[in-house]
Amino acid sequence: MIKRRDFLKTAALSSAALVIPNINIAQPQTDSKYLLNNSFLRINGIVTADGNPLKNVVVSDGETVVITDENGNYELITKNRFVFISIPSGYKIPQNETGTALFYKEIDRKKRISFYPFELEKSGDDTSHSFIVFADPQTLDAQDMVRFKTETIPDLKLTIKDENLKNVFGVSNGDIVFDNLKLYPDYQERVKESGIPFFQVLGNHDVDKKAKTDETSVNVFEDYFGPAYYSFNRGNIHYVVLDDIFWFGGYMGYLNQKMLDWLKNDLAFVEKGETVVIFSHIPPYTTQALRNGDKKENDRLRIVNKELLYDLLRDYKSYLICGHTHESQYLQDDSIDVHVCGAVCGAWWTSDICIDGTPNGYSIYTVNGVSISWKYKSTRKPINHQLRVYKPLSELNKTDEIIANVWCYDKNWKIEWFEDDVLKGEMENRIDFDPLSKSLYDDKDKLTRHKWISPVKNDHMFFAKPSKTAKTITVKVTDRWGNIFKESIDL
Template identity: 45%
Template sequence: MTNRRNFIKSLGLTSAAVIAAPAELLHAAPIINTEKQDLTNITLKGRVHHSGTGISNVAVTDGVNVTLTDKNGNYSLLSNKTAEFVYISVPAGYAFPHEKGITQFYKKVDHNGASFNADFRLEKLETDDRSHKFVVWADPQIISKKDAEILVTQAAPDLCDLVKAHPAGTLFHAIGCGDLVWDHFELISDFKNAVDISGIPFFNLIGNHDMDLDARTDDYSAKTFKANFGPTYYSYNRGNIHYVALDDVFFIGTVKKYIGYLTENQLQWLEQDLAQVKHGSTVVVSLHIPTFTGGQRRNKLAEEEIGGTVSNREQLYKILAPYKVHIMSGHTHMNENWERDNMMEHVHGTVCGAWWTGPICTDGTPEGYAVYEVKGDDITWYYKATRKPKEYQLKIYEKGRLKTSPNAVVANVWNWDSKWKVQWFEDGVLKGDMEQKVDFDPWSLELYEGPQMPKKHKFVEPTLTDHLFFATPSAGAKTIKVVAIDRFGSSYSDQISL
């Protein structure tokens, strides 16, 4: 099962592979900013208001420093002409401004002159936003018009249907968790079309496949992303929750080479941003590359794959220590949840599954997305498989399907975490808890194992996962039922006949 690990490494530092990079980039001269940085002062000023009435204490930033609006909604921030945007942290109680679903919380700075004026007009919500929902779309990662068609005709309508199934006025937003496209920027319009179809505002993150690969350094690798989606790190508020988006994909100046890393600029900005947030509050932090995964443990590696997690994550954790934190990430094309102290990280299964090669991710998680439901300070969640009902939360495999455990029935409970309970019944009789083990999902082996599978992208390989559960039925057993109860008490089940 080394092919996929080698592929993932090639996206970091250990290989020269350039899989899926547009051919014209392989020999292109790097983009070099020929203009010297202009450190001339520029004053950013303006007003944040609702129908002419100023909104006080709104955080405004140039990506370096943060200021607050005064009692009349006015702000003034001394910056310099390296600033690309001035943007706000949309306050609770207000709608997210957007254009066809792409959030518009920023203004591009015009450097002509000693000052730049940017006003932000917000609309008050008619409902209490302490109750709201959001979804996380990880890795749509479209590389062709065929992929884009599936995104637009299947994934986007599925999200649209989910929203419509809720009462009118239910507050929804989405987090596009990076790798919105797969290096082919001509497909950004298709991603935007999918967002528009979904019918809800999207806050988007940059992923390693959303970078300008012909940039000379990381400083210029987000040029195209910024032109389409604005700043790569920012915050916003809804109800009692403070949301933060970060850019943890650090391009090292060679095509397809990057590390998981947070710059000092971002960490200093984050400290200022969180200074406005009461300790003990719930903070949701979204970034593309997971801060941490169990990959090193599962694969018995001597060290972490440097492009697979955030190298300086402990510095982030220190900043987040005073809060109750949920971290949202993608990148791995598998589903995983882990907890530590005040934090829980949700590493999401992907919209594209295994790069649009089959209906499941490499760990057996169905292609899809996560749905989060917020009430006050508390968040609950579930995984929503595309074109499947909410109740579809596990799959049972019959004896013999997994060759390493030929006598066992195997259940994949893809959104499992340590507070779930997974039990099995034989012919209607409760037999107890199933045994959790690290192994490969049987269907993933059938779809993706081997150098010639799958035909579309041969680098895809099954990945080891923690969310498999095992039981050995009696010789004469006729039916096996598995019941999985999540940390919130919701019960899901599946049954097979032997």
Template identity: 45%
Template sequence: MTLNRRNFLKNLGITGSLLTVPSALLQAKPRIKRGNKDLSAITLKGKVHSGGKGIAGVAVTDGINIVQTDARGQYELASNATAEFVYISVPAGYAIPENKSIAAFYQPVARTGGVQQNDFELEQLETDDRKHNFVVWADTQMRSRKDVELLKSQSVPDLQALVQSYPKGALFHGIGCGDLVWDRFELFEGYRQAVEACGIPFYNVIGNHDMDIDARTDDHSANTFKQQFGPTYYSFNRGEIHYIVLDDVFFIGAAKKYIGYLTENQLQWLEQDLALVKPGSTIVLSLHIPTYTGAGRRNKGEDPIGGTVSNRKQLYKLLAPYKVHIMSGHTHFNDNWEEGNIMEHNHGTVCGAWWTGPICGDGTPGGYGVYEVDGTDIKWYYKSTGLPKEQQLRVYAKGRLQDAPDEISANVWNWDHQWKVEWYEDGVLKGPMERRVSLDPWAVELYAGPELPKKHKFVEPTLTDHMFFAKPSAAAKQITVKATDRFGNVYEDTLMI
């Protein structure tokens, strides 16, 4: 072994990561180990096909490097025994492969060295997938069997009904946006059963409550999640949209301690993935911890280190050539921000206030995001569990919020800067309402104080940007609030005084 090769292996052992491996090492036949890390060469090869006919240009990866299938649908990828999976970026025009509704786009890599054959069979769609829909389930976060039953009895029927409300044959997929459970891994089975009952394929994201908190380092903190759902970062395609999932929960070696951070391995993989995507394309990128929110500004401080992605600007640089929608969860509030080519949708939770109340701490009802794709255009709305999709705001009586005793207030939970919120007094338009950083009145009543709520006393109301205020006259009898979203949809709620 030459000195350079010895130093190379030494560096791999120190960093715990594998980047591009020299060809001499990949061709080596003996088992190569550094400590307990096996670095033996593996050649991954196979075919991506539909009914035996090869599919060209499909991206295949081991999570380290990416190759594309040739004209016959065949691929060959020089890899290493540290690789855990070989997986594909499902191309547009094909059904999402699934196992009981869990996306099945990957195969485990056997730790035997040599040449390994892994074929992938896809089913060509009969429907044009340039028009499709997807939902984002953030923070199902179940801690008990009772929580699982609530997911099955409330959230599942709601999503089933939503899908059935669309034309027959409409394409749907789901994104489980992390914190699928709440540290209780035996409940993954309940999550899987709920997803299967929904009847649409789900891709899944790792959250901080889906990690092995007894792991020595971040490298092994996703072991259980991977056994259930496969790789923690990957991509797929549907119609003209390129979808990416990343793992931004970095475990720092102490129970329940983590930061929002993207590793160099992921960013190097992402560079390769994006190199196959035409600049100007629309990308939907999902991760658990939001890259950014308005929470720090609202609380007149900085976002906690576990609340946003510390190296997000490096991610934004890679995404600069594209039109990007980021899907995130984690915060248990609903927050939308937009700047330049990026818009982030930080979702309210499926579990509401950890299955202890019907709304999140910012007043957003428990629910999920719904996205309708037509070509490169995406429209969206928030679907509150158990409520019609037309219900997008809630109006509160004068004085319901103690800080505003003379004002009516309205929570427009999926608001962004392109919405318009107006109010009418006894049928007369009075103009736009005043938006202020505030608490939601109902959230205060349900969650404020050390004794509320009884199930999880740590839950507290949180400040939000989507509260609106107006001062009615003393003689007012009826107040109507109309909110118009960026797509021209008008929602309203009326309050009788």
């Protein structure tokens, strides 16, 4: 395999992304920090580590993509708000004082500052690393933030210690807040307490709802977290964060052409065949419409132009890690692994489970070389809590079948059941409701907050019918890596 730095050198000679147009530099037309005008500014800088220049570091303004030369220098012409680097493997993730990742500089047009240096620090070999995905923390108010502070963050810190996670970073995968953008500072305080750097993804509840256009809807988010799309590297993996929220007073899942062009240029520096992990809030696809029997897919629950993204990813082993739906689903779409992660807030902090029965929690990904494994960590539950079993003819399950919810299930998992220690075979997979979620969210009188919440059918429910003489039932789950989880109930 070509080493990444050698590949970058080759790509630099051939990529059209490096061309800097020979144009006149216009004077800025406004002092507004938000309005993107047609005036261009020539900027340059140097990327160093421990005082030494770094070559072949990818630098971008969200359109043009360049790499640093032998002396660590870069130059580009921009009309955009930020310049940022794609943090190279083997270097620490810089952090703001708030704990969030600092990989960008805001371009000061008012003072017409043109020099933007970046200083990195070596971290050593990060071929093995881990990352945490917070899908939908979605805090609405101080009450929600207290739960995030006292439940999620302490659980994460304990998990990092107990699981001995190394070279770990976090990703808040959208809907960081629930329309209340004034809570961003509180969120920053919480992730700082985690002790790991966090990258942020824009969610539909993170945009400025007062904005009249998609372009201006991200301004407040960018005030706190920098650009809404960017890339970085850890070990052998290239990571990309995308903004798939198209805001027009409502929203839909959509990737604009400017960002797609940037992604094409960014991927020009990634060798074909390598692994690319993409974080976006809205999934490219789920089976929710199929599960609900809907004739048409909801454009708020999918990326309507996902094919354009898939075309750019054809030459790579790709994962798309998403949130948004407050349920769990792991599937393949057009040979791309799509992960829809359960929500930190569950069903908007009304209880302890999502609308499909997945517990409130977060996802843990472990990377060794190009091998990626994952598991779901239920908040305030043991790491091996990977299923919930319902007793037949009980308060929650009125049927004569044993029911199991295995929220991290995919087609490579095996779900078996035992009756009085005798293997009976694999359980039947059906699309159905989780009994606990149905009990909690079907009866609107039980909902003291957010009475619009409803349970949803999911595709990770399993069923088996025990004999009338059975005394103990055990459900055995074997995941795609051979890990085994069991839960038993007495009848």
